[in-house]
Amino acid sequence: MSPLNPDNPRMNDDELADLRARLDTLQGPDFWRSLEEFAGTEAFHRYLQRAYPRQASAWNPAMDRRAFLSLMGASLALAGLSGCTLHQPREQIVPYIDQPDGLTPGRPQFFATAIPHNGYAQGALVTSREGRPIKVEGNPLHPATLGRSDAWMQASVLSLYDPDRSQAVVHLGQPGTWDDFFQALTAQMTALQATRGAGLRLLTGTVTSPTLAAQIGAILAQYPQARWHVWEPVGRDSVHAAARQAFGTEASTLYRFDQADVILSLDGDFLLSLPGHVRYASDFAARRRVRQGQTAMNRLYMLESVPTITGAMADFRLPVRTSRIPEATATLARALGVTVPGGYTEVLPEAWIRHAVADLQAHPGASIVVAGDHQPQEVHVLAHAMNAQLGNVGKTVVYTDPVEANVTMQAGSLVELVRDLQAGQVQTLLMWDTNPVYTAPTDLDFAGALSRVAFSAHLSQYEDETSALCQWHLPETHILEAWSDARAYDGTISLIQPLLAPLYATRTAHELLEAVRLKPSRSAHDIVRDAWQSRRNGEDFGLFWRKTLHDGLIAGSAAPPKNVTLLPNAVTALPPAPAASGLELQFAPDPTIWDGRFANNGWLQELPKPLTKLTWDNALLVSPKTAAQWNLNRQMDTDGRHPNRVDSIAIRAGSRRLTAPVWIVPGHPDDAVTLTLGYGRARCGRIGTETGVNAYVVRASDALWFVPDVEITRTGETYPLACTHTHHTMEGRDLIRVSDIAEFRRKPDVIHEHERAPERPESLIPDWRYPNEAWGMSIDTNVCIGCNACVVACQAENNIPIVGKDEVERGREMHWLRIDRYYTGSLNQPQGTYFLPVPCMHCETAPCELVCPVGATVHDRDGLNEMIYNRCVGTRYCSNNCPYKVRRFNFFHYAGGQPDPDKLNANYDNPIIKLVANPEVTIRSRGVMEKCTYCIQRIQNARIDAEVENRPLRDGEIRTACQQACPTNAIVFGNINDPNSEVARAKAQPHNYGLLTELNTRPRTTYLARFTHRSQEEAG
Amino acid sequence: MADLERLEQGHGLDRPAPVLEPGQTFASVEEKISDLVLKRPLHPGWLFGFGLAFAVTMLLLYALTWLLIKGVGIWGVNIPVAWGFAIANFVWWIGIGHAGTLISAILLLLNQKWRTSINRFAEAMTLFAVACAGLFPLFHMGRPWAFYWLLPYPNTMSLWPQFRSPLVWDCFAVGTYFTVSLLFWYQGLLPDLAAMRDRARHPWAHVVYGFLALGWRGSAIHWKFYETGYWLLAALATPLVVSVHSIVSMDFAVAQVPGWHSTIFPPYFVAGAILSGFAMVLTLSIPLRKFYGLEAFVTQRHLENMAKVLLVTSLIVAYGYAEETLMAWYSGDPYDWYIIVNRAFGGYGFAYWLLLACNVLVPQTLWFRKARTNIAWLFVLSLIVQLGMWTERVVIVVQSLHRDFMPSAWQTYYPTFWDWATLFGTIGLFAALFFLFIRVLPMISIHEVQELAHEAEGARAENPDVGKIAGAEA
Secondary structure (H helix, E strand, O other): OOOOOOOOOOOOHHHHHHHHHHHHOOOOOOOEOOOOOOHHHHHHOEEOOOOOOOOOOOOOOOOOHHHHHHHHHHHHHHHOOOOOOOOOOOOOOOOOOOOOOOOOOOOOEEEEEEOOEOOEOOEEEEEEEOOEEEEEEEOOOOOOOOOOOOHHHHHHHHHHOOOOOOOOEEEOOEEEOHHHHHHHHHHHHHHHHHOOOOOEEEEEOOOOOHHHHHHHHHHHHHOOOOEEEEOOOOOOHHHHHHHHHHHOOOOEEEEOHHHOOEEEEEOOOOOOOOOOHHHHHHHHHHOOOOEOOEOOOOEEEEEEOOOOHHHHHOOEEEEOOHHHHHHHHHHHHHHOOOOOOOOOOOOOOHHHHHHHHHHHHOOOOOEEEEEOOOOOHHHHHHHHHHHHHOOOEOOOEEEEOOOOOOOOOHHHHHHHHHHHHHOOOOOEEEEEOOOHHHHOOHHHOHHHHHOOOOEEEEEEOOOOHHHHHOOEEEEEOOHHHOOEEEEOOOOOEEEEOOOOOOOOOOEOHHHHHHHHOOOOOOOHHHHHHHHHHHHOOOOOHHHHHHHHHHHOOOOOOOOOEOOOOOOOOOOOOOOOOOOOOOEEEEEEOEOOOEOOOOOOOHHHHOOOOOOOOEEOOOOEEEOHHHHHHHOOEEEOOOOOOOOOEEEEEEEEEOOEEEEEEEEEOOOOOOOEEEEEOOOOOOOOOOOOOOOOOOHHHHOEOOEOOEEEEEEEEEEEEEEEOEEOOOOOEOOOOOOOOEEEHHHHHHOOOHHHOOOOOOOOOOOOOOOOOOOOOOEEEEEEOOOOOOOOHHHHHHHHHOOOOOOOHHHHHHOOOOOOOEEEEEEEEOOOOEEEEEEEEEOOOOOOOOHHHHHOOOOOEEEOOOOOEEEOHHHOOOOOHHHHHOOOOOOEEOOOOHHHOOOOOOOOOOOOOOOOHHHHOOOOOOOOOOOOEEOOOOOHHHHHHHHHHHHHOOOOOOOOOOOOHHHHHOOOOOEEEEEOOOOOOHHHHHHOOOOEEOOOHHHOOOOOEEEEOEEEOOOOOOOO | OHHHHHHHHHOOOOOOOOOOOOOOOHHHHHHHHHHHHHOOOOOHHHHHHHHHHHHHHHHHHHHHHHHHHHOHHHOOOOOOOOOOHHHHHHHHHHHHHHHHHHHHHHHHHOOOHHHOOOHHHHHHHHHHHHHHHHHHHHHOOOOHHHHHHHOOOOOOOOOOOOOOOHHHHHHHHHHHHHHHHHHHHHHHHHHHHHHHHHHOOOHHHHHHHHHHOOOOOOOHHHHHHHHHHHHHHHHHHHHHHHHHHHHHHHHHHOOOOOOOOOOOHHHHHHHHHHHHHHHHHHHHHHHHHHHOOOOOOOOHHHHHHHHHHHHHHHHHHHHHHHHHHHHHHHOOOHHHHHHHHHHHHOOOHHHHHHHHHHHHHHHHHHHOHHHHOOHHHHHHHHHHHHHHHHHHHHHHHHHHHHOOOOHHHOOOOOOOHHHHHHHHHHHHHHHHHHHHHHHHOOOOOHHHHHHHHHHHHHHHOOOOOOOHHHHHHO
């Protein structure tokens, strides 16, 4: 446990061996969180540094005259907004709940809509307060969400009120108007009519909207020479290509995880990245929930190139580089009896294959082989073949017609567009829902090609990289202000209705396309409504319209299962794999800001990434072994401003290079580095600009997901990263308890074996009695997938400010709910990765209450530990005495944008942002403590309702924000006095335990233990 | 203190140095001490010292103003280390104050005559130290303007402080301490203020001293009441020496933070307080006697006695360190044990070894008479001990908090410029107040030294008078 030796900061092989030896001696509940398992391993961390991205922004929003003018104009326009002039859309929209006489002031309304993610609709139910949407939940009727949500849905309200959103038309850098644009467009289109649309190109993201597709179709019919290109940086080309290769027809694959006993994931992050991930997470968890007498669990095998939350849930996980996944898949397929022509290297351990294959074969028709979208089409074809071989098709794996309106090879489509651009064959380019200047493969030089277009217009919510290079930038309506429709992963069609009239002079893509058809005056409402009216001939359209808006979806619109058969020669030889020796650069969508579209969302920027717990930056992720080979360093600034200052390294892929900081991730495959997309934005607003490293600059059209044989060089520079968990080990404390399910079946109290003290020591003082309700929470760590939906939901519900990178580095993040992450096993191949959400425990004998000198934190009659903000004087003693460290302190006036008003867009003093605030939750001022309240505002609302209706509170009537958002139902809240409540039943489970109960805190929040399903023994 | 006596006697010294150099009379004492204020011209050294201290005080003002403008976030505190330098400084300053009370009250009751010539400025030191200390809990609050909510004052909402919180006890303890110290100091000043009034030439000085002397005429009845009051206050102040720092220690001991939750804390804190307090008295008295020529009043004997106190309290503190470590191991509590190991070998390990060296190792030189009589060494040592005690407070506050129960929440604390500015600012404030004190008030108790001189004279006249003090005691 030698301290860091400054003379020799590098860990040599002996030390590494020593470290491994020490790790091997760990037994039982010796969990570790990462590489600092022992104090000595601090020397192990070596990281790199990197300067800020070179593309220094030429556009400084604070200085720019035009930005100043537009902000000025907006603030004048919005000065009234913060008063009472905010209005609902002019058109009729339908509240979800039964509202007899319209809006009751002070009562929220709920509207069903849908929020597309990567093009696929996710059914949402939005809470609206006096005409302003403040909270997004899943729509319980919607198959993609089932009332659940993810972090992106939760954060979408903040984007709506982002003051950096584009608010006006910009023409060649000068303010313009929509009328100017329509005039110019009309002239352009009139000219195009003569050439039947030659030179007219559309570039979009994935489109699933039937109405939009119909509009595009109409344009293409009117202008037969026009072309429609699609580019999505996190695209699904290989999925579509594989379907064509395997079945000879277009097909989408849906999975029924609720019916699968054994799942083999080939780098498929179905819990966070695949379309329908919220539903998949819910289905997956349904087969993992353990209760007494119900101990059957599914089993997940996973090959993973980039550690994801899906891999964290796997019972058997192998880190495999992206380039090796095809070989690994082929090995598995062959073992399953699929004929794979050609030769390849077998890269998987034989025992692993045997185990997985035997298990899959033992569950025919009840297993799933799922491949990651980014994997090459051969892998998908093999997955189809394996599913067919296992008899899963039609049972756990269902094929449908594609949901996308234009199933095209996007990369090819984009290449084609660029080629035509460069050839000068494109006169008119209209783009929306895409940002190709930033996201297009770097070899295409989209920016250069774009400059050759005579008429380019870009509809987007931000004046971004692409807008800057177009003649026309058009401000786009946010999805919560827009009329539209979209299809979910399974084809279900949702109508998207606005929650409020557009805040700015923005338009939707529908309106833009109508303008292309020379009908610029039609509103999106009319367009969408008319489109549906024409489709719904002969029925009571009014009723249909109202019901669809109310429900948020068209019942029965899911794509029907499609009968497809595997073509006999579908499985072809694998493409040659790159040389085994080289270092590989892998790309992945970012778990918080995805492909960069959420870069200006402060909630998502400050959201700790599920596994690395980094905020505000991406980093090159490497395995501990590879990092050791590179002698990477991690150090602290002497002034402590940057406790995680890591080495930056330069990566060179052919002629392209970038410099990025390095972060070590246990379980990352060796000889590979991963960089997530979405960072290094040059123009996206004040939050997202100058965060992280732009991965797109090394991403080429022929190597979208990995670049083989990259070279690295140390730069000698360092870069500070903001990590919310600076200490990574659990120090042998049994904070998360894990057991194998077989052991649990034999010994139901297995997880209590290591407890040091009784949960409730003898006392002469009688227990305090709670005659009414006693609120409690149970968190099932066995189904917690660490997806962060709860964290953002809590932030949205409780007006939790963001604090900025510097303050996170200082250790002052404000999240009331944090998700701890632990590892077991060896450094390079952790056996398990576990998540532990930690909200306030609401201890019955709360240590915080004892020490508060002014009684600002007290118990209420239901046993809640309450925080009285306006009594708090800020001694912070309560936080010191809280063993769970769940209290958060306003060191600055964070809610007012302090300490850096320019960088924080969650500043509730801002007239626009303040609209997002939940009026039922106090905005905390500087100098007061805050923490999880169990969403007391929701408790009180339900109680008032119950009292008005003169009935007792019902179980399940109150749902906390985290509970409501959780896609896997891991969080249960309710009255523990009622033995029949769900929470009381959860707490009665033998695997229920409390954190640090030996301190006699008697927490009201307890946990259900995590189980692995590694032994082959099945439930009796 | 009996220990002290035994130590003194058992050491087999030839002859202890006198507590007052021979040849002092009533007149010479009064003249010498009061002339320092009334006749001595403004010395450039004083001006420089005061100017420097004042400048640093301005730094304090600047730091506190910025704190009020921006918030407590300008300091390095975070979650979990929600208390940083501020609370460590508070404990340190309060501890320094303790020596003054110990000298003036306990040594008075124990009839230790050597206290006489150092008690005045030691008490002043107490007052100033407590004033500095009081700033920290006030300004470390998130909302300092609401500080009075910690006091039980009548209000329309019938809100009271939460009396189970040690911070409320702190309020009372420190408030009482400051009040009693002030009264004790002021009453002790009365006869001297009267002497100053009588000797002052400048009309304004005459008036001001006269006003402050409250009409003291030195009549027998005055002296009777004076003695009664003074001894009563001494008796009242005596428990405070122990209680104030005990209660301060409960800020920590009552919490369940590993490294804080320990029953040894009250005595251990008191010993540490006296250690740092006596070090501060040495720091102040050595330059004072040199620059103001007070060798006759603050003799080698004083310095040596204080050195002995340092040695004893250093040993008690060492016992505290050992006990803490032993109990962490013996209790089998993994959290406590982790903290102790981390204290020595973790990120703040250097501070732990520094404090051990300063508070335990270096004071061991005081076993040797040569060291105790080497004034330069004593001065250096007093500074070392103060550094050590300050480090100890920081280690207790910061190191314990930064590694508590949930490793996922662990963070490290780094002081910022403003942390340092506030610390040094209070040192500047303390020094500035002290410079003013020695400039305008008699820094040594005239009447008590006169009493000593009287006794010494009597002793020389072979008049075995037990002295007034013994009489008053009866």
